[in-house]
Amino acid sequence: MAENIEQGGHGGDQGHGGHGGHGAEHGHGDHGHHINYKKIYLVLLVLLVISVAGPFLGIFWVTLLTAFGIAIVKATLVVQNFMHLKIERQIAKWVLAASLLLLFLFFAGVAPDVMKHDGAGWENLAAKAVVDAGIDSGEEHGEEGEEHDEEAEPEPEPVVAFAPDQAYSQICSTCHGAGGRGDGAGAAALDPKPADFTLAEFWETRTDADLVKVIREGGASVGKSAQMAPWGALYDEEQAQQIVDYIRNTFVQGG
Amino acid sequence: MSYPPIATQRRSTGIPTGRLAVWWVLASEVVIFGGLLASYLMFRIGHPEWADAAVHTNTWIGAFNTFVLLTSSFTAVLGHQAAERGEGKLAARYLIYTILGAATFVGVKSYEWWYEISHGYTITTNNFWSFYYTAAGLHAAHVIAGAVIMGYIARDAAKNVNLHRVELIGIYWHFVDVVWIFLFPLLYIAK
Numbered sequence: 001m002a003e004n005i006e007q008g009g010h011g012g013d014q015g016h017g018g019h020g021g022h023g024a025e026h027g028h029g030d031h032g033h034h035i036n037y038k039k040i041y042l043v044l045l046v047l048l049v050i051s052v053a054g055p056f057l058g059i060f061w062v063t064l065l066t067a068f069g070i071a072i073v074k075a076t077l078v079v080q081n082f083m084h085l086k087i088e089r090q091i092a093k094w095v096l097a098a099s100l101l102l103l104f105l106f107f108a109g110v111a112p113d114v115m116k117h118d119g120a121g122w123e124n125l126a127a128k129a130v131v132d133a134g135i136d137s138g139e140e141h142g143e144e145g146e147e148h149d150e151e152a153e154p155e156p157e158p159v160v161a162f163a164p165d166q167a168y169s170q171i172c173s174t175c176h177g178a179g180g181r182g183d184g185a186g187a188a189a190l191d192p193k194p195a196d197f198t199l200a201e202f203w204e205t206r207t208d209a210d211l212v213k214v215i216r217e218g219g220a221s222v223g224k225s226a227q228m229a230p231w232g233a234l235y236d237e238e239q240a241q242q243i244v245d246y247i248r249n250t251f252v253q254g255g
Numbered sequence: 256m257s258y259p260p261i262a263t264q265r266r267s268t269g270i271p272t273g274r275l276a277v278w279w280v281l282a283s284e285v286v287i288f289g290g291l292l293a294s295y296l297m298f299r300i301g302h303p304e305w306a307d308a309a310v311h312t313n314t315w316i317g318a319f320n321t322f323v324l325l326t327s328s329f330t331a332v333l334g335h336q337a338a339e340r341g342e343g344k345l346a347a348r349y350l351i352y353t354i355l356g357a358a359t360f361v362g363v364k365s366y367e368w369w370y371e372i373s374h375g376y377t378i379t380t381n382n383f384w385s386f387y388y389t390a391a392g393l394h395a396a397h398v399i400a401g402a403v404i405m406g407y408i409a410r411d412a413a414k415n416v417n418l419h420r421v422e423l424i425g426i427y428w429h430f431v432d433v434v435w436i437f438l439f440p441l442l443y444i445a446k
């Protein structure tokens with residue numbers, strides 16, 4: 001059988017080389033007779049226990065060591081003894097080494113840009129913003145930090161800060177106009193026309209409570225045009241009141 | 256049982272063709288999984304806020320599945336040992352044990368994912384969970400594929416046919432184990 005060609009030339013690093021080539025009856029890779037698989041397996045289990053126990057000490061670099069140091073040891077044990085790489089022919093080692101080299105080239109080439117967010121003459125503002133936003137939303141949950149477990153619900157989306165002027169320019173001005181005269185781009189298609197906030201008459205015929213209701217529930221809720229849409233999903237009563245105050249203070253001349 | 260003469264050994268490498276092929280497969284897998292894990296590592300280092308997401312993975316489930324995979328690697332290598340001695344039936348039985356390990360692993364992982372998804376952690380939640388589901392999912396696909404191939408090889412081995420393949424699937428299986436050995440600390444311990 002071709003496979004029974006002598007298996008000399010194993011690396012000198014394993015101490016099994018002297019026996020590796022003998023005694024295989026069937027030629028299915030005639031090695032491994034001298035590896036105590038059970039012992040390797042038990043060592044792997046002990047290492048697993050240590051890697052799980054490591055973080056309980058609460059020391060950062062100990063965790064790093066028990067997590068990744070032990071992972072490397074475990075992987076080496078499996079590769080050398082279960083995959084028999086330590087008594088495999090050189091070609092297999094070179095093939096794997098070439099792959100690993102490619103991997104490290106990739107890592108070394110990309111990692112500086114990804115891991116660092118600034119350097120000589122450049123700054124990754126987007127990445128910094130993401131980190132800041134993520135850390136801020138994490139701090140809001142600081143009180144329940146000790147209770148962190150699998151039961152915890154996902155953190156809610158960070159609430160966008162409310163500002164009445166922005167609300168007006170983003171939502172209201174489309175129809176009511178940037179100047180509050182009811183002449184926004186959307187007004188042309190509307191009948192009746194949107195309210196003109198600069199008129200004293202407008203403010204004399206409505207209470208704040210009416211206006212808050214209209215903003216949150218729409219024009220139809222007070223018998224006005226249904227084309228004034230309800231925005232209660234975006235603004236609570238307090239925010240709607242702030243919008244009313246903003247509009248009055250901004251657009252009414254001497255009202 | 257007769258086979259046409261085929262080159263089972265490369266003169267220049269001194270290695271059985273099938274085994275050399277498995278090494279080449281693994282070399283490409285090193286780049287696939289390695290690239291994924293290296294990317295995860297660099298993003299994780301660059302984004303300390305990922306730790307907030309990582310605290311939600313279940314270390315005990317991860318540790319249990321590590322135990323399952325280590326054990327299945329042990330049975331796979333015992334199968335290889337049996338095949339070397341020409342004991343096909345025993346080798347097949349060890350491969351079946353290994354397949355049971357794979358089934359346990361996938362079953363536990365299904366429960367884990369079901370639990371996480373039902374609590375709102377999905378692949379689109381944030382970049383941590385994207386990596387989590389991508390890396391563990393790609394790995395689970397390898398577990399399933401390996402188990403299926405192992406089934407075919409075990410069927411042959413029970414009839415003392417193609418016993419050398421027991422070693423080949425074993426080498427692949429140990430590699431899948433090694434990938435998980437690195438995934439475990441990356442996803443479950445580093446919090």
